Amino acid sequence: MQNMITKKDIIAEAERLKFADIGFTDAQPFDSQREYLQAHQEEYGWAEAIGLSLIAGTDPKNILPQAKSIIVLLESYFEESYPLQLERHFGRCYLDDDRVTKDGLALRIKAFRKFLQANGIDSKVPFNLPHRLSAARAGLGTFGKNCLFYARRVARTSSFVFPVALVIDHEFVADEAEVSIGCPDWCRNACVAACPTHALQGGGKIDPRRRISFLTYYGDGLTPLELREPMGMNIYGCDRCQNVCPRNTPWMVQEKPQNPRVLAKSANFDLSCLLHMDKPYFEKKIWPHMFYMSTDDIWRWKMNVARAMGNKP
Ligand code: SF4
Structure with missing residues:
Protein backbone atom coordinates (compact mmCIF):
# COMPACT_ATOMS: atom_id res chain seq x y z
CA MET A 1 0.00 0.00 0.00
CA SER A 81 3.41 45.67 -11.58
CA TYR A 82 1.07 46.48 -14.46
CA PRO A 83 1.18 49.41 -16.88
CA LEU A 84 -0.68 52.30 -15.26
CA GLN A 85 -2.79 52.94 -18.37
CA LEU A 86 -4.18 49.41 -17.95
CA GLU A 87 -4.74 49.72 -14.19
CA ARG A 88 -6.78 52.83 -14.89
CA HIS A 89 -9.36 50.94 -16.95
CA PHE A 90 -9.19 47.25 -16.01
CA GLY A 91 -9.41 45.35 -12.73
CA ARG A 92 -5.93 44.09 -11.81
CA CYS A 93 -7.15 40.55 -11.24
CA TYR A 94 -8.14 40.34 -14.91
CA LEU A 95 -4.90 41.62 -16.39
CA ASP A 169 -11.04 12.76 -0.89
CA HIS A 170 -8.54 12.47 1.99
CA GLU A 171 -8.78 13.84 5.47
CA PHE A 172 -6.13 16.17 6.85
CA VAL A 173 -6.17 18.01 10.16
CA ALA A 174 -7.90 21.34 9.58
CA ASP A 175 -6.09 24.59 10.32
CA GLU A 176 -7.58 27.02 12.80
CA ALA A 177 -10.49 28.88 11.24
CA GLU A 178 -10.84 32.63 11.50
CA VAL A 179 -14.01 33.87 9.86
CA SER A 180 -14.05 37.54 10.79
CA ILE A 181 -13.69 41.07 9.49
CA GLY A 182 -10.16 42.35 10.14
CA CYS A 183 -10.58 46.09 9.47
CA PRO A 184 -9.16 48.62 11.94
CA ASP A 185 -11.81 50.78 13.65
CA TRP A 186 -9.98 53.97 12.68
CA CYS A 187 -10.55 53.39 8.96
CA ARG A 188 -14.16 54.54 9.14
CA ASN A 189 -15.33 52.63 6.08
CA ALA A 190 -13.21 54.35 3.43
CA CYS A 191 -14.25 51.69 0.89
CA VAL A 192 -17.96 52.20 1.51
CA ALA A 193 -17.59 55.97 1.11
CA ALA A 194 -15.49 55.56 -2.06
CA CYS A 195 -17.78 53.13 -3.90
CA PRO A 196 -19.23 55.34 -6.65
CA THR A 197 -22.26 53.12 -7.35
CA HIS A 198 -23.08 52.41 -3.67
CA ALA A 199 -22.61 48.67 -4.09
CA LEU A 200 -20.94 48.49 -0.67
CA GLN A 201 -23.44 48.84 2.10
CA GLY A 202 -21.17 48.66 5.16
CA GLY A 203 -20.47 45.87 7.65
CA GLY A 204 -19.33 43.50 4.91
CA LYS A 205 -22.56 43.68 2.90
CA ILE A 206 -22.68 44.21 -0.84
CA ASP A 207 -25.28 44.43 -3.57
CA PRO A 208 -23.46 42.55 -6.36
CA ARG A 209 -25.74 44.04 -9.03
CA ARG A 210 -24.45 47.53 -8.23
CA ARG A 211 -20.76 46.59 -8.43
CA ILE A 212 -18.99 48.44 -11.23
CA SER A 213 -17.32 45.15 -12.21
CA PHE A 214 -20.71 43.48 -12.62
CA LEU A 215 -22.12 46.47 -14.48
CA THR A 216 -19.21 46.51 -16.96
CA TYR A 217 -19.65 42.93 -18.12
CA TYR A 218 -23.14 41.81 -17.08
CA GLY A 219 -25.10 45.09 -16.93
CA ASP A 220 -28.51 44.97 -18.55
CA GLY A 221 -28.53 46.81 -21.90
CA LEU A 222 -27.29 50.37 -22.22
CA THR A 223 -25.67 51.77 -19.07
CA PRO A 224 -28.33 53.96 -17.42
CA LEU A 225 -27.57 57.66 -17.63
CA GLU A 226 -27.25 58.07 -13.85
CA LEU A 227 -24.49 55.40 -13.70
CA ARG A 228 -22.35 56.68 -16.58
CA GLU A 229 -20.40 59.21 -14.54
CA PRO A 230 -20.08 57.09 -11.37
CA MET A 231 -18.72 54.20 -13.43
CA GLY A 232 -15.91 56.53 -14.42
CA MET A 233 -13.11 55.09 -16.53
CA ASN A 234 -13.61 51.42 -15.66
CA ILE A 235 -14.03 49.25 -18.75
CA TYR A 236 -13.78 45.74 -17.32
CA GLY A 237 -13.67 45.31 -13.57
CA CYS A 238 -13.00 47.85 -10.83
CA ASP A 239 -10.40 48.18 -8.04
CA ARG A 240 -11.72 51.29 -6.36
CA CYS A 241 -12.36 49.78 -2.92
CA GLN A 242 -8.96 48.08 -2.97
CA ASN A 243 -7.15 51.25 -3.97
CA VAL A 244 -8.55 53.35 -1.12
CA CYS A 245 -8.12 50.66 1.53
CA PRO A 246 -5.41 51.40 4.12
CA ARG A 247 -4.92 47.66 4.60
CA ASN A 248 -3.58 47.61 1.03
CA THR A 249 -1.25 50.60 1.21
CA PRO A 250 1.90 48.69 2.26
CA TRP A 251 1.63 46.31 -0.71
CA MET A 252 0.55 48.97 -3.20
CA VAL A 253 3.58 51.16 -2.46
CA GLN A 254 6.02 48.26 -2.57
CA GLU A 255 8.27 48.36 -5.62
CA LYS A 256 7.58 45.48 -7.98
CA PRO A 257 9.16 44.22 -11.17
CA GLN A 258 7.05 44.66 -14.32
CA ASN A 259 4.80 41.84 -15.45
CA PRO A 260 6.24 40.98 -18.89
CA ARG A 261 3.17 39.02 -20.05
CA VAL A 262 0.87 41.96 -19.44
CA LEU A 263 3.34 44.45 -20.86
CA ALA A 264 3.54 42.41 -24.09
CA LYS A 265 -0.20 42.63 -24.73
CA SER A 266 -0.83 46.13 -23.38
CA ALA A 267 -0.89 47.84 -26.81
CA ASN A 268 -3.87 45.65 -27.78
CA PHE A 269 -5.86 47.31 -25.02
CA ASP A 270 -5.33 50.82 -26.32
CA LEU A 271 -8.71 52.54 -26.06
CA SER A 272 -8.99 53.64 -29.69
CA CYS A 273 -8.11 50.08 -30.85
CA LEU A 274 -10.88 48.73 -28.60
CA LEU A 275 -13.35 51.32 -29.83
CA HIS A 276 -12.77 50.37 -33.47
CA MET A 277 -12.12 46.64 -33.08
CA ASP A 278 -13.82 44.06 -35.29
CA LYS A 279 -14.67 40.46 -34.42
CA PRO A 280 -11.34 38.90 -35.50
CA TYR A 281 -9.42 41.48 -33.41
CA PHE A 282 -11.66 40.85 -30.42
CA GLU A 283 -11.53 37.07 -30.70
CA LYS A 284 -7.75 36.95 -31.15
CA LYS A 285 -6.46 39.70 -28.90
CA ILE A 286 -9.05 40.48 -26.26
CA TRP A 287 -11.44 37.60 -25.55
CA PRO A 288 -8.76 35.03 -24.55
CA HIS A 289 -7.73 37.38 -21.72
CA MET A 290 -11.08 38.94 -20.75
CA PHE A 291 -13.84 36.56 -21.65
CA TYR A 292 -16.91 37.43 -19.61
CA MET A 293 -18.47 39.05 -22.70
CA SER A 294 -18.88 37.00 -25.85
CA THR A 295 -18.31 38.08 -29.44
CA ASP A 296 -21.98 39.06 -29.60
CA ASP A 297 -21.27 41.59 -26.86
CA ILE A 298 -18.60 43.61 -28.65
CA TRP A 299 -21.09 46.50 -28.58
CA ARG A 300 -20.89 46.40 -24.77
CA TRP A 301 -17.10 46.60 -24.85
CA LYS A 302 -17.37 49.62 -27.14
CA MET A 303 -20.04 51.21 -24.96
CA ASN A 304 -17.76 50.86 -21.92
CA VAL A 305 -14.77 52.25 -23.83
CA ALA A 306 -16.79 55.22 -25.14
CA ARG A 307 -17.99 56.00 -21.60
CA ALA A 308 -14.45 55.74 -20.21
CA MET A 309 -13.17 58.08 -22.94
CA GLY A 310 -16.01 60.49 -22.25
CA ASN A 311 -15.23 60.49 -18.52
CA LYS A 312 -11.51 61.23 -19.02
CA PRO A 313 -10.61 64.32 -16.99
S1 SF4 B 1 -11.31 50.63 3.34
FE1 SF4 B 1 -10.33 48.67 3.89
S2 SF4 B 1 -9.89 48.85 6.10
FE2 SF4 B 1 -11.41 50.43 5.59
S3 SF4 B 1 -13.39 49.47 6.02
FE3 SF4 B 1 -12.96 49.15 3.84
S4 SF4 B 1 -11.95 47.14 3.71
FE4 SF4 B 1 -11.88 47.80 5.87
Whole structure:
Protein backbone atom coordinates (compact mmCIF):
# COMPACT_ATOMS: atom_id res chain seq x y z
CA MET A 1 0.00 0.00 0.00
CA GLN A 2 1.15 3.50 -0.89
CA ASN A 3 2.52 5.60 1.99
CA MET A 4 0.22 8.52 2.64
CA ILE A 5 1.75 11.95 2.19
CA THR A 6 1.63 14.39 5.08
CA LYS A 7 0.43 17.96 5.30
CA LYS A 8 4.08 18.96 5.42
CA ASP A 9 4.73 17.29 2.03
CA ILE A 10 1.73 19.08 0.50
CA ILE A 11 2.79 22.43 1.93
CA ALA A 12 6.29 21.92 0.50
CA GLU A 13 4.83 21.20 -2.95
CA ALA A 14 2.66 24.35 -2.81
CA GLU A 15 5.78 26.35 -1.93
CA ARG A 16 7.74 24.73 -4.75
CA LEU A 17 4.99 25.73 -7.18
CA LYS A 18 5.19 29.30 -5.87
CA PHE A 19 1.77 29.58 -4.27
CA ALA A 20 1.91 32.34 -1.68
CA ASP A 21 0.22 30.37 1.09
CA ILE A 22 -1.75 27.21 1.78
CA GLY A 23 -4.30 26.12 4.36
CA PHE A 24 -6.53 23.14 5.14
CA THR A 25 -10.13 22.92 6.24
CA ASP A 26 -12.76 20.20 6.52
CA ALA A 27 -15.42 19.43 3.93
CA GLN A 28 -18.43 20.41 6.05
CA PRO A 29 -21.12 22.26 4.08
CA PHE A 30 -21.05 26.05 4.16
CA ASP A 31 -24.50 26.31 5.74
CA SER A 32 -24.35 30.02 6.58
CA GLN A 33 -23.45 30.82 2.96
CA ARG A 34 -26.28 28.66 1.63
CA GLU A 35 -28.76 30.34 3.95
CA TYR A 36 -27.44 33.77 2.94
CA LEU A 37 -27.74 33.00 -0.78
CA GLN A 38 -31.24 31.57 -0.35
CA ALA A 39 -32.35 34.65 1.56
CA HIS A 40 -30.80 37.04 -1.00
CA GLN A 41 -31.98 35.59 -4.29
CA GLU A 42 -33.00 39.04 -5.46
CA GLU A 43 -29.31 40.05 -5.46
CA TYR A 44 -27.81 36.67 -6.45
CA GLY A 45 -30.53 35.08 -8.61
CA TRP A 46 -28.68 36.27 -11.75
CA ALA A 47 -25.73 34.03 -10.82
CA GLU A 48 -27.94 30.94 -10.69
CA ALA A 49 -29.62 32.05 -13.94
CA ILE A 50 -26.28 32.10 -15.82
CA GLY A 51 -25.38 28.68 -14.45
CA LEU A 52 -22.95 29.54 -11.66
CA SER A 53 -24.79 27.19 -9.24
CA LEU A 54 -23.59 29.00 -6.14
CA ILE A 55 -26.08 27.27 -3.87
CA ALA A 56 -25.00 23.79 -5.00
CA GLY A 57 -21.39 24.88 -4.42
CA THR A 58 -22.01 25.39 -0.70
CA ASP A 59 -21.81 21.62 -0.16
CA PRO A 60 -18.41 20.13 -1.13
CA LYS A 61 -20.07 16.71 -1.45
CA ASN A 62 -22.02 18.02 -4.45
CA ILE A 63 -18.64 18.53 -6.08
CA LEU A 64 -16.89 15.36 -4.93
CA PRO A 65 -19.19 12.83 -3.20
CA GLN A 66 -16.29 11.37 -1.20
CA ALA A 67 -15.06 14.86 -0.11
CA LYS A 68 -13.12 14.81 3.19
CA SER A 69 -11.06 18.02 3.23
CA ILE A 70 -10.50 21.25 1.33
CA ILE A 71 -7.03 22.52 0.51
CA VAL A 72 -6.88 26.25 -0.17
CA LEU A 73 -3.96 27.66 -2.14
CA LEU A 74 -3.49 31.40 -2.02
CA GLU A 75 -2.36 33.09 -5.22
CA SER A 76 -0.77 36.52 -4.83
CA TYR A 77 -1.66 38.08 -8.19
CA PHE A 78 -0.08 41.50 -7.79
CA GLU A 79 3.53 40.44 -7.25
CA GLU A 80 4.50 42.22 -10.47
CA SER A 81 3.41 45.67 -11.58
CA TYR A 82 1.07 46.48 -14.46
CA PRO A 83 1.18 49.41 -16.88
CA LEU A 84 -0.68 52.30 -15.26
CA GLN A 85 -2.79 52.94 -18.37
CA LEU A 86 -4.18 49.41 -17.95
CA GLU A 87 -4.74 49.72 -14.19
CA ARG A 88 -6.78 52.83 -14.89
CA HIS A 89 -9.36 50.94 -16.95
CA PHE A 90 -9.19 47.25 -16.01
CA GLY A 91 -9.41 45.35 -12.73
CA ARG A 92 -5.93 44.09 -11.81
CA CYS A 93 -7.15 40.55 -11.24
CA TYR A 94 -8.14 40.34 -14.91
CA LEU A 95 -4.90 41.62 -16.39
CA ASP A 96 -3.07 38.28 -16.23
CA ASP A 97 -6.10 35.97 -16.19
CA ASP A 98 -5.20 32.64 -17.85
CA ARG A 99 -8.51 30.84 -17.34
CA VAL A 100 -8.84 30.56 -21.14
CA THR A 101 -5.22 30.51 -22.29
CA LYS A 102 -4.23 28.13 -19.46
CA ASP A 103 -0.58 29.06 -19.71
CA GLY A 104 0.19 30.48 -16.26
CA LEU A 105 -1.60 29.78 -12.98
CA ALA A 106 -3.57 26.93 -14.62
CA LEU A 107 -0.32 25.02 -15.23
CA ARG A 108 0.68 25.36 -11.57
CA ILE A 109 -2.74 24.19 -10.35
CA LYS A 110 -2.48 21.26 -12.76
CA ALA A 111 0.97 20.36 -11.44
CA PHE A 112 -0.30 20.55 -7.85
CA ARG A 113 -3.25 18.25 -8.62
CA LYS A 114 -0.91 15.86 -10.42
CA PHE A 115 1.24 15.71 -7.30
CA LEU A 116 -1.85 14.90 -5.20
CA GLN A 117 -2.97 12.30 -7.70
CA ALA A 118 0.47 10.66 -7.76
CA ASN A 119 0.04 10.27 -4.01
CA GLY A 120 -3.40 8.69 -4.25
CA ILE A 121 -5.48 11.83 -3.62
CA ASP A 122 -8.36 12.71 -5.90
CA SER A 123 -9.19 16.42 -6.23
CA LYS A 124 -11.65 18.79 -7.87
CA VAL A 125 -11.23 22.53 -8.36
CA PRO A 126 -14.80 23.83 -8.37
CA PHE A 127 -15.57 27.34 -9.56
CA ASN A 128 -18.69 27.54 -7.39
CA LEU A 129 -17.35 26.64 -3.93
CA PRO A 130 -17.30 29.71 -1.63
CA HIS A 131 -13.58 30.31 -2.17
CA ARG A 132 -13.10 33.21 0.21
CA LEU A 133 -15.03 31.54 2.97
CA SER A 134 -12.97 28.37 2.42
CA ALA A 135 -9.81 30.46 2.77
CA ALA A 136 -11.07 32.04 6.00
CA ARG A 137 -12.03 28.62 7.34
CA ALA A 138 -8.51 27.44 6.46
CA GLY A 139 -7.06 30.30 8.55
CA LEU A 140 -5.50 32.14 5.62
CA GLY A 141 -6.84 35.59 6.38
CA THR A 142 -9.81 37.79 7.21
CA PHE A 143 -12.47 39.72 5.34
CA GLY A 144 -12.64 43.43 4.71
CA LYS A 145 -15.81 45.48 4.94
CA ASN A 146 -15.55 45.63 1.15
CA CYS A 147 -16.24 41.84 1.15
CA LEU A 148 -12.77 41.06 -0.19
CA PHE A 149 -10.38 38.58 1.39
CA TYR A 150 -7.18 39.85 3.01
CA ALA A 151 -4.15 37.61 3.47
CA ARG A 152 -2.89 36.88 6.97
CA ARG A 153 0.74 35.99 6.20
CA VAL A 154 1.58 37.08 2.65
CA ALA A 155 1.38 40.04 0.21
CA ARG A 156 1.81 42.28 3.25
CA THR A 157 -1.67 41.23 4.40
CA SER A 158 -3.34 42.89 1.40
CA SER A 159 -6.40 41.85 -0.61
CA PHE A 160 -4.41 41.29 -3.83
CA VAL A 161 -4.72 37.54 -3.42
CA PHE A 162 -7.27 35.01 -4.48
CA PRO A 163 -7.92 31.58 -3.07
CA VAL A 164 -7.90 28.44 -5.20
CA ALA A 165 -9.90 25.78 -3.35
CA LEU A 166 -9.43 22.05 -4.02
CA VAL A 167 -11.92 19.55 -2.65
CA ILE A 168 -10.10 16.29 -1.91
CA ASP A 169 -11.04 12.76 -0.89
CA HIS A 170 -8.54 12.47 1.99
CA GLU A 171 -8.78 13.84 5.47
CA PHE A 172 -6.13 16.17 6.85
CA VAL A 173 -6.17 18.01 10.16
CA ALA A 174 -7.90 21.34 9.58
CA ASP A 175 -6.09 24.59 10.32
CA GLU A 176 -7.58 27.02 12.80
CA ALA A 177 -10.49 28.88 11.24
CA GLU A 178 -10.84 32.63 11.50
CA VAL A 179 -14.01 33.87 9.86
CA SER A 180 -14.05 37.54 10.79
CA ILE A 181 -13.69 41.07 9.49
CA GLY A 182 -10.16 42.35 10.14
CA CYS A 183 -10.58 46.09 9.47
CA PRO A 184 -9.16 48.62 11.94
CA ASP A 185 -11.81 50.78 13.65
CA TRP A 186 -9.98 53.97 12.68
CA CYS A 187 -10.55 53.39 8.96
CA ARG A 188 -14.16 54.54 9.14
CA ASN A 189 -15.33 52.63 6.08
CA ALA A 190 -13.21 54.35 3.43
CA CYS A 191 -14.25 51.69 0.89
CA VAL A 192 -17.96 52.20 1.51
CA ALA A 193 -17.59 55.97 1.11
CA ALA A 194 -15.49 55.56 -2.06
CA CYS A 195 -17.78 53.13 -3.90
CA PRO A 196 -19.23 55.34 -6.65
CA THR A 197 -22.26 53.12 -7.35
CA HIS A 198 -23.08 52.41 -3.67
CA ALA A 199 -22.61 48.67 -4.09
CA LEU A 200 -20.94 48.49 -0.67
CA GLN A 201 -23.44 48.84 2.10
CA GLY A 202 -21.17 48.66 5.16
CA GLY A 203 -20.47 45.87 7.65
CA GLY A 204 -19.33 43.50 4.91
CA LYS A 205 -22.56 43.68 2.90
CA ILE A 206 -22.68 44.21 -0.84
CA ASP A 207 -25.28 44.43 -3.57
CA PRO A 208 -23.46 42.55 -6.36
CA ARG A 209 -25.74 44.04 -9.03
CA ARG A 210 -24.45 47.53 -8.23
CA ARG A 211 -20.76 46.59 -8.43
CA ILE A 212 -18.99 48.44 -11.23
CA SER A 213 -17.32 45.15 -12.21
CA PHE A 214 -20.71 43.48 -12.62
CA LEU A 215 -22.12 46.47 -14.48
CA THR A 216 -19.21 46.51 -16.96
CA TYR A 217 -19.65 42.93 -18.12
CA TYR A 218 -23.14 41.81 -17.08
CA GLY A 219 -25.10 45.09 -16.93
CA ASP A 220 -28.51 44.97 -18.55
CA GLY A 221 -28.53 46.81 -21.90
CA LEU A 222 -27.29 50.37 -22.22
CA THR A 223 -25.67 51.77 -19.07
CA PRO A 224 -28.33 53.96 -17.42
CA LEU A 225 -27.57 57.66 -17.63
CA GLU A 226 -27.25 58.07 -13.85
CA LEU A 227 -24.49 55.40 -13.70
CA ARG A 228 -22.35 56.68 -16.58
CA GLU A 229 -20.40 59.21 -14.54
CA PRO A 230 -20.08 57.09 -11.37
CA MET A 231 -18.72 54.20 -13.43
CA GLY A 232 -15.91 56.53 -14.42
CA MET A 233 -13.11 55.09 -16.53
CA ASN A 234 -13.61 51.42 -15.66
CA ILE A 235 -14.03 49.25 -18.75
CA TYR A 236 -13.78 45.74 -17.32
CA GLY A 237 -13.67 45.31 -13.57
CA CYS A 238 -13.00 47.85 -10.83
CA ASP A 239 -10.40 48.18 -8.04
CA ARG A 240 -11.72 51.29 -6.36
CA CYS A 241 -12.36 49.78 -2.92
CA GLN A 242 -8.96 48.08 -2.97
CA ASN A 243 -7.15 51.25 -3.97
CA VAL A 244 -8.55 53.35 -1.12
CA CYS A 245 -8.12 50.66 1.53
CA PRO A 246 -5.41 51.40 4.12
CA ARG A 247 -4.92 47.66 4.60
CA ASN A 248 -3.58 47.61 1.03
CA THR A 249 -1.25 50.60 1.21
CA PRO A 250 1.90 48.69 2.26
CA TRP A 251 1.63 46.31 -0.71
CA MET A 252 0.55 48.97 -3.20
CA VAL A 253 3.58 51.16 -2.46
CA GLN A 254 6.02 48.26 -2.57
CA GLU A 255 8.27 48.36 -5.62
CA LYS A 256 7.58 45.48 -7.98
CA PRO A 257 9.16 44.22 -11.17
CA GLN A 258 7.05 44.66 -14.32
CA ASN A 259 4.80 41.84 -15.45
CA PRO A 260 6.24 40.98 -18.89
CA ARG A 261 3.17 39.02 -20.05
CA VAL A 262 0.87 41.96 -19.44
CA LEU A 263 3.34 44.45 -20.86
CA ALA A 264 3.54 42.41 -24.09
CA LYS A 265 -0.20 42.63 -24.73
CA SER A 266 -0.83 46.13 -23.38
CA ALA A 267 -0.89 47.84 -26.81
CA ASN A 268 -3.87 45.65 -27.78
CA PHE A 269 -5.86 47.31 -25.02
CA ASP A 270 -5.33 50.82 -26.32
CA LEU A 271 -8.71 52.54 -26.06
CA SER A 272 -8.99 53.64 -29.69
CA CYS A 273 -8.11 50.08 -30.85
CA LEU A 274 -10.88 48.73 -28.60
CA LEU A 275 -13.35 51.32 -29.83
CA HIS A 276 -12.77 50.37 -33.47
CA MET A 277 -12.12 46.64 -33.08
CA ASP A 278 -13.82 44.06 -35.29
CA LYS A 279 -14.67 40.46 -34.42
CA PRO A 280 -11.34 38.90 -35.50
CA TYR A 281 -9.42 41.48 -33.41
CA PHE A 282 -11.66 40.85 -30.42
CA GLU A 283 -11.53 37.07 -30.70
CA LYS A 284 -7.75 36.95 -31.15
CA LYS A 285 -6.46 39.70 -28.90
CA ILE A 286 -9.05 40.48 -26.26
CA TRP A 287 -11.44 37.60 -25.55
CA PRO A 288 -8.76 35.03 -24.55
CA HIS A 289 -7.73 37.38 -21.72
CA MET A 290 -11.08 38.94 -20.75
CA PHE A 291 -13.84 36.56 -21.65
CA TYR A 292 -16.91 37.43 -19.61
CA MET A 293 -18.47 39.05 -22.70
CA SER A 294 -18.88 37.00 -25.85
CA THR A 295 -18.31 38.08 -29.44
CA ASP A 296 -21.98 39.06 -29.60
CA ASP A 297 -21.27 41.59 -26.86
CA ILE A 298 -18.60 43.61 -28.65
CA TRP A 299 -21.09 46.50 -28.58
CA ARG A 300 -20.89 46.40 -24.77
CA TRP A 301 -17.10 46.60 -24.85
CA LYS A 302 -17.37 49.62 -27.14
CA MET A 303 -20.04 51.21 -24.96
CA ASN A 304 -17.76 50.86 -21.92
CA VAL A 305 -14.77 52.25 -23.83
CA ALA A 306 -16.79 55.22 -25.14
CA ARG A 307 -17.99 56.00 -21.60
CA ALA A 308 -14.45 55.74 -20.21
CA MET A 309 -13.17 58.08 -22.94
CA GLY A 310 -16.01 60.49 -22.25
CA ASN A 311 -15.23 60.49 -18.52
CA LYS A 312 -11.51 61.23 -19.02
CA PRO A 313 -10.61 64.32 -16.99
S1 SF4 B 1 -11.31 50.63 3.34
FE1 SF4 B 1 -11.41 50.43 5.59
S2 SF4 B 1 -13.39 49.47 6.02
FE2 SF4 B 1 -12.96 49.15 3.84
S3 SF4 B 1 -11.95 47.14 3.71
FE3 SF4 B 1 -10.33 48.67 3.89
S4 SF4 B 1 -9.89 48.85 6.10
FE4 SF4 B 1 -11.88 47.80 5.87
